Structure formats: structure tokens, C-alpha cells
Amino acid sequence: MKKYIDQGKNDTRSGFGAGLTELGRTNPNVVALCADLVGSLKMQDFIDENPERFFQVGIAEANMMGIAAGLTIGGKIPFTGTFANFSTGRVYDQIRQSIAYSDKNVKICASHAGITLGEDGATHQILEDLGLMKMLPGMTVINPCDYNQTKAATIAIAEHQGPVYLRFGRPKVANFTPVDQKFEIGKALMLNEGTDVTIVATGHLVWQALIAAENLEKEGISAEVINIHTIKPLDGEAVLKSVKKTGCIVTAEEHNYLGGLGESIAGFLATTHPTPQEFVATKDTFGESGTPEQLMDKYGLNNKAIEKAVLSVLKRK
Amino acid sequence: MPKLQELQDLTVQVRRDILRMVHKVNSGHPGGSLGCTEFFVALYNEIMELKDGFDMDGKDEDLFFLSNGHISPVFYSVLARKGYFPIEELNTFRLIDSRLQGHPTTHEGLPGVRIASGSLGQGLSVALGAAQAKKLNNDPKLVYTLHGDGELQEGQNWEAIMYAAGKKVDNLIATVDYNGQQIDGSTDDVLPMGDLKKKFEAFGWDVLEIQEGNNLEAIINGMKEAKERTGKGKPVCVLLHTIMGHGVDFMMYTHAWHGKAPNDEQLETALAQNPETAGDY
Ligand SMILES: Cc1ncc(C[n+]2csc(CCOP(=O)(O)OP(=O)(O)O)c2C)c(N)n1
Ligand SMILES: [Mg+2]
Numbered sequence: 039m040k041k042y043i044d045q046g047k048n049d050t051r052s053g054f055g056a057g058l059t060e061l062g063r064t065n066p067n068v069v070a071l072c073a074d075l076v077g078s079l080k081m082q083d084f085i086d087e088n089p090e091r092f093f094q095v096g097i098a099e100a101n102m103m104g105i106a107a108g109l110t111i112g113g114k115i116p117f118t119g120t121f122a123n124f125s126t127g128r129v130y131d132q133i134r135q136s137i138a139y140s141d142k143n144v145k146i147c148a149s150h151a152g153i154t155l156g157e158d159g160a161t162h163q164i165l166e167d168l169g170l171m172k173m174l175p176g177m178t179v180i181n182p183c184d185y186n187q188t189k190a191a192t193i194a195i196a197e198h199q200g201p202v203y204l205r206f207g208r209p210k211v212a213n214f215t216p217v218d219q220k221f222e223i224g225k226a227l228m229l230n231e232g233t234d235v236t237i238v239a240t241g242h243l244v245w246q247a248l249i250a251a252e253n254l255e256k257e258g259i260s261a262e263v264i265n266i267h268t269i270k271p272l273d274g275e276a277v278l279k280s281v282k283k284t285g286c287i288v289t290a291e292e293h294n295y296l297g298g299l300g301e302s303i304a305g306f307l308a309t310t311h312p313t314p315q316e317f318v319a320t321k322d323t324f325g326e327s328g329t330p331e332q333l334m335d336k337y338g339l340n341n342k343a344i345e346k347a348v349l350s351v352l353k354r355k
Numbered sequence: 356m357p358k359l360q361e362l363q364d365l366t367v368q369v370r371r372d373i374l375r376m377v378h379k380v381n382s383g384h385p386g387g388s389l390g391c392t393e394f395f396v397a398l399y400n401e402i403m404e405l406k407d408g409f410d411m412d413g414k415d416e417d418l419f420f421l422s423n424g425h426i427s428p429v430f431y432s433v434l435a436r437k438g439y440f441p442i443e444e445l446n447t448f449r450l451i452d453s454r455l456q457g458h459p460t461t462h463e464g465l466p467g468v469r470i471a472s473g474s475l476g477q478g479l480s481v482a483l484g485a486a487q488a489k490k491l492n493n494d495p496k497l498v499y500t501l502h503g504d505g506e507l508q509e510g511q512n513w514e515a516i517m518y519a520a521g522k523k524v525d526n527l528i529a530t531v532d533y534n535g536q537q538i539d540g541s542t543d544d545v546l547p548m549g550d551l552k553k554k555f556e557a558f559g560w561d562v563l564e565i566q567e568g569n570n571l572e573a574i575i576n577g578m579k580e581a582k583e584r585t586g587k588g589k590p591v592c593v594l595l596h597t598i599m600g601h602g603v604d605f606m607m608y609t610h611a612w613h614g615k616a617p618n619d620e621q622l623e624t625a626l627a628q629n630p631e632t633a634g635d636y
Contacts, residue, residue, distance in 0.1 A: 096546030161473030328451030
């Protein structure tokens with residue numbers, strides 16, 4: 039199987055910070071907003087270089103979304119920064135009416151997504167954000183897998199006209215995709231070709247899927263691994279092509295199975311090419327405090343969970 | 356007042372608990388917790404009228420809601436030392452499978468907690484509902500709350516502040532931890548909030564300031580005065596002037612320790628400034 043090298047653990051939020059800094063230098067229309075979480079969102083470099091293009095709104099996320107919508111009316115490209123929970127659920131109607139329905143070019147950048155933010159616990163661990171955002175007409179939803187890809191995605195969404203939800207996380211994880219890659223919104227990436235089962239993963243679960251595929255190979259199971267960084271629009275064609283070959287699929291995401299990537303794929307396949315599927319996702323539960331590794335283990339969000347799901351979906355072929 | 360010395364000793368022990376809890380898991384929020392230690396000790400041991408044990412409805416006893424849930428360490432320590440749950444359980448703070456979540460929740464059934472908090476700006480609304488339930492139940496006891504000053508930047512607070520006065524919810528005492536700090540800096544640097552006293556008054560509240568928010572006697576006297584002012588048609592607000600990180604010299608007067616745990620050496624220094632009084636957990 040194709041080998042992927044971890045270039046050194048890093049957090050995806052730092053990839054966002056680096057991408058934003060680069061945008062500050064290359065695109066004078068890019069502006070940034072933050073709700074009292076500059077350090078957590080890694081926005082300080084952008085602020086230092088472009089103080090006049092940064093707006094600190096205080097702890098007032100709803101106001102931030104409205105201001106961002108307004109800034110687009112002057113031709114600006116606003117990037118909002120706060121935790122994923124406060125970027126979505128907290129401000130859903132502000133996003134719905136002032137951004138999505140009004141078709142405003144706002145980039146909603148959300149850190150500390152999912153369960154791996156760890157010790158802060160369930161109040162901060164949103165596992166429903168992909169669902170909330172993908173349900174909004176016109177919203178593009180992106181969940182990159184590592185530092186390099188998050189940086190590339192941050193840069194790419196500035197070029198895209200329309201609202202975007204960009205989701206990333208807190209923990210330092212393997213950084214294995216190419217430096218300075220070109221990021222194509224809506225295009226799934228084939229990471230490993232295989233014949234027995236398709237594993238489609240997003241975000242932090244992509245690296246786990248690669249580990250799983252490696253372990254499965256030792257047991258004689260050939261797994262195809264696809265990185266779907268864009269949840270919406272979904273690259274259905276890539277999924278279809280793969281399952282027509284393998285005949286079964288496992289989806290993996292750091293999100294509730296309701297509303298997530300797996301649900302999007304199940305809906306798509308049900309109408310195009312019904313395929314046995316297993317979901318690696320949280321099972322309609324809130325999170326809790328703990329270390330990221332402990333939580334991924336307890337809530338079934340790691341390579342072991344993916345391997346188990348593969349073994350059960352193979353039986354249903 | 357011998358009781359005062361006892362409570363004073365308790366504040367030192369609570370500070371030790373806070374420091375040891377956040378140090379052990381290298382996460383959590385010591386700054387605001389240390390700044391509100393005297394308030395919590397006074398509230399739970401001298402001000403609130405509480406029944407023995409815990410039940411969710413809390414009929415015929417005063418209720419407390421922590422809106423700025425990140426200062427859970429001080430809340431947990433004071434609850435444990437008041438007897439709501441075993442003091443040893445403080446050992447499990449922020450660990451997996453614990454009832455002592457990073458931010459307070461009801462999900463795991465921790466006695467003393469009646470609502471989840473952590474996402475800021477929601478506690479006052481909940482407290483208003485609980486206060487109105489008390490009125491419906493002809494329950495004369497009071498509802499207390501605590502809010503961060505930065506937290507007041509959330510608009511929902513101002514909806515609740517307007518409602519409280521408009522609907523004459525006068526069995527409520529809302530306290531603001533007025534430490535002038537939040538995550539990204541001082542509240543003045545992040546988003547100046549102007550004259551909070553005048554703002555609350557303009558919304559129809561009766562406002563009282565406690566200038567020495569880390570002085571037990573001042574807090575007890577101030578909160579007793581606040582109690583006197585309930586039941587007169589207006590909600591009562593207490594602006595509690597505290598010092599973030601109070602009691603640990605290198606943590607004081609800065610937002611730097613809002614959400615950062617001390618390392619081994621820093622813990623030792625901090626504990627030396629707060630010698631054991633009531634027994635470590
Ligand atoms: C809705 C929401 N937005 C942002 C945060 C992140 N956050 C946690 S504490 C905090 C600062 C709170 O400031 P303040 O209320 O003054 O508390 P202090 O720092 O004084 O303890 C922020 C922004 C949050 N918990 N909830
Ligand atoms: Mg404060």
C-alpha cells in the first residue's frame with residue numbers, strides 16, 4: 039500500500055493561521071474577525087501584519103456573523119474565527135438569514151471542532167456542526183485532514199465566491215499531505231487504491247483510515263482510502279466509482295452519524311447505487327472531558343473502530 | 356467573629372484545590388476561579404439558605420447558577436467542601452468518565468449543579484426562569500447567579516437584563532465578576548463595556564458595588580445588603596470588583612492565567628503562598 043510519512047505532528051488550526059497570514063499578504067480584500075479567541079484560532083500573525091483589517095468583536099458571536107455579512111457588502115472577504123460550537127449552533131439563524139440566504143461571501147472558520155478538543159468537555163465539543171451547515175442551501179462545507187491541507191483550504195476558499203464553513207481542530211495530529219498542495223473544493227482525493235472495501239474519511243479520521251488500511255492489508259484485506267475534505271458539495275462520482283469496484287463502504291468522521299458525511303453518502307448511494315455501509319462516527323451522544331486519544335477510543339473514532347467497521351461491512355457484501 | 360477566621364481558612368484551602376486540580380490535568384481556568392474564591396466561600400457558607408442534600412427542583416432553598424462555567428474549579432471545590440459530593444472526587448477533574456467535567460454539567464448527575472454552562476451568556480436567562488418558577492410555587496427563597504464581565508458582551512445577557520426588570524423578577528441577585536479581564540486581554544482592550552452600573556440602572560435594576568471583591572467581610576456585608584434589596588420590585592445586580600488570579604502573586608492582575616495551568620515549579624510556589632488549612636483532598 040502507498041506509504042504516507044508524517045512530516046511532524048501539528049494542529050490544523052495552525053494551518054488555518056498560516057493560510058490566513060498568507061492571504062493577508064496576497065489578497066487586500068481579506069479581513070478577519072474574532073470573538074475573544076485570537077490565540078486559540080492562531081490569528082495573531084495576521085493581526086500583527088494587518089491590524090486595520092482585523093476586527094475584535096468581543097464575546098459576541100451573533101454580532102460577529104452580522105458584521106461579517108455587512109463587510110461583504112463593501113467588497114470585503116471576511117474570515118470569522120471562533121470555536122466550532124460558537125461558529126454554528128450559537129449563531130445558526132444569523133448565518134442562515136444574513137449569510138446563507140443573503141448569499142454573502144463569508145468564510146466561517148471554526149476551530150476546536152469535534153470531540154478531540156478534549157478536556158473542556160461536551161459544552162464545547164460540537165458533533166453536529168457538519169449537519170447544521172450542510173443543511174443550509176448554498177453553503178460549502180470543508181473539513182481538511184491535516185495542517186498542510188487546512189492551510190491550502192484556507193487559501194482556496196478566498197477565491198471561492200459564496201459562504202463557506204471551514205472546520206478544523208485543536209490537537210496536534212499527523213501532517214502527511216503535500217506542502218503547498220493545490221486545494222480543489224469539492225474534489226475527493228484518492229489516497230490508496232484497493233479492491234475489497236472503500237473507506238471514505240474526513241478530517242482527523244483520514245490519518246486513522248490510513249493506519250486502518252495498513253493493518254487490514256496485513257490481514258489480506260485491500261482497502262481503498264478516499265479523503266473527502268469537502269462534505270458539500272459531495273464528490274459523488276468519486277464515491278460511486280469506488281463502490282462499484284469494492285461493493286461496500288465505511289465512512290469515518292469526527293461527528294454524529296446523524297447529519298454527517300456518512301449520512302450524505304448514504305443518501306447519495308441510496309439513490310444511485312445502494313451499497314452496504316458502516317458508519318464510524320459518534321452514536322447520537324454528547325462528548326465529555328478526557329484526552330483526545332482517550333475520547334477517540336471511547337467514542338469509536340480511531341483506526342481500531344474503522345477496522346472493526348470494515349470487518350462487519352465485508353460480511354454484508 | 357470566629358466564623359470569619361474559619362471561612363478565611365477555607366478560602367486558602369479552596370485556592371489549593373483550584374491550583375492542584377488544574378495542574379494535574381494541565382488545563383482549566385485558574386484565574387477567574389482564584390478571583391472568585393471569597394465570593395463562593397461566602398455565598399455557600401454565609402449567604403445562601405440551603406437545605407441538606409441536593410435535589411434538582413431546590414424548592415424552599417436558595418439556588419445558585421454559574422453562568423461563566425469555565426471557573427468550574429472554584430465551584431467544584433466549594434461544593435465538595437460544603438458536602439455535596441466527596442472531596443476526593445476533585446481528583447477526577449477533567450478526566451475521562453468523571454462527574455467533574457471541564458465545564459459544569461447535569462449530564463453526569465453531579466450534585467449541586469442544575470444547568471450546564473460553558474458556552475457563555477446563557478445563565479441569566481435560566482436563572483430568570485427558575486426565579487419565576489419560585490414565584491409560581493410561592494417559594495420565598497432567592498436565586499443567585501454569577502457572570503463574567505467579558506461574558507456580558509454576549510447579547511443574550513441584555514435580553515435577560517431587560518426582561519428581569521420589565522417583568523419585576525425581584526427574587527434574583529445577579530453578581531458580575533468585575534475583574535476587567537477576559538481571554539484576549541483587558542475588557543477595555545477587547546471591547547469596552549462602558550459604565551456597567553449605569554447600564555444596569557438604565558435597564559431598571561437596583562445595583563450595588565462591592566469594591567473589595569476579595570475581602571470576605573466586604574462580600575458578606577455587601578451580599579447581605581443585596582438580600583435586603585430583594586422583593587422590592589427590581590432585580591438586584593452586584594458588581595463585584597475582584598482581582599483575577601487573587602492569592603497567587605504571579606497570577607494576579609493579568610488575563611495570562613485565564614485558562615492556563617501552572618507547571619510543577621509554579622504550582623509549588625503558588626501552594627507555598629496558600630498553606631494547607633482544611634486538609635488537601
Ligand atoms: C459563547 C462563548 N464564546 C466564547 C467562549 C470562549 N471563552 C471562554 S471564557 C472566555 C472569556 C470570558 O471572559 P470573562 O467572562 O470576563 O471571564 P474571566 O476571563 O474573567 O474568567 C471566552 C471568550 C465561550 N466559552 N463561550
Ligand atoms: Mg473577566
